[in-house]
């Protein structure tokens with residue numbers, strides 16, 4: 078149902094972002110993927126997306142800490158794919174430290190990548206969407222847009238910021254056929270999460286099952302990881318015409334985490 082539409086998904090060379098790109102391509106959208114990684118791997122993903130969508134798939138290497146590169150990525154999408162009709166602000170990094178030990182450069186990087194890049198993406202995309210009287214803006218926030226955990230001052234600040242940005246831009250675009258929402262996952266099973274398991278097993282002298290249940294899923298009542306495809310399916314729903322009345326919301330998909 079997205080044939081003829083184009084989408085930019087930031088941070089889509091891996092994890093949740095890649096799942097968004099795959100789901101959008103499966104609906105026939107042309108996609109512009111973005112993020113870091115092995116050039117050969119990225120090219121393989123790009124080619125697979127083009128094949129599955131029957132539409133174009135492009136890769137753009139814009140660094141989300143660089144506003145000029147974000148605006149250039151939007152221009153490139155507009156010139157080569159049209160639109161953008163759909164943008165998903167998804168790139169994100171994490172750093173965990175007590176406030177007094179938190180490296181200033183890590184704070185600056187998390188605010189730039191997890192928060193400011195979403196603002197630039199929206200700022201650059203809205204004029205194109207207004208011109209077409211149709212648009213879908215989605216951000217990957219987090220359960221940490223609603224609640225906090227120690228050691229995550231930068232991440233929690235950025236994700237709460239995404240929730241506020243979502244509400245504001247939704248109000249500004251409410252009569253333009255544009256919806257603006259964020260999705261707040263709990264723990265999602267991505268390579269990033271999987272890679273933490275062996276170290277945590279060693280560090281805490283725990284089995285794989287103990288690390289999964291007592292550490293990673295400690296706050297997630299379902300004791301199940303959310304799957305990237307499930308997050309992507311929610312984004313696809315938001316792109317449907319039936320979802321045109323959903324704007325300015327923060328949608329949790331967190332196995333009950335924030336119900337506690």
Ligand code: NAD
Pocket residue numbers: 087088089090091092093094111112113114139140141142167168169170190191217218219220261262263264265266267268269270
């Ligand atoms: P991931 O590490 O698999 O993917 C992050 C993506 O961002 C990668 O493509 C990476 O290359 C890209 N990226 C990092 N820095 C970048 C930069 N400077 N410029 C451009 N791209 C950059 O992580 P993920 O788990 O898929 O996370 C995606 C989003 O979901 C993030 O915003 C994260 O905060 C959020 N999230 C993840 C979880 C989880 O449990 N995995 C839970 C809640 C929210």
